[in-house]
Amino acid sequence: MPTRAPRVCGCGRVVASGVRCACQIKRDAERKARHDAARPTARARGYDSKWQRERAAYLLAHPTCVRCGAPSTIVNHIIPHRGDRSLFWRRSNWEAVCTPCHSGPIQSEERRAP
């Protein structure tokens, strides 16, 4: 026996007492999806700016490509980090390379790696 009367939601639907309207559920799901989508982006932004600084400093200290001696433009991870942050930031895993070396042999090495 219901003790409370159904209510009329802002969207015009009549909703039983204690039950969330479909429009609220949808709004919450959308809010959560937006929140989830924004979170990694914000993290990635911080990560990127730190990486840009570290990378620029590393290239200043290592101005030539370790493979061919051309001016270096890219800090390559010797062991592909695959999202492993400690491997990503480990400087002994960094090498300065030029774009042709990075887009050529290194990427095919990375593709071959398990």
Ligand SMILES: [Zn+2]
């Ligand atoms: Zn509603």
Ligand SMILES: [Zn+2]
């Ligand atoms: Zn090179």
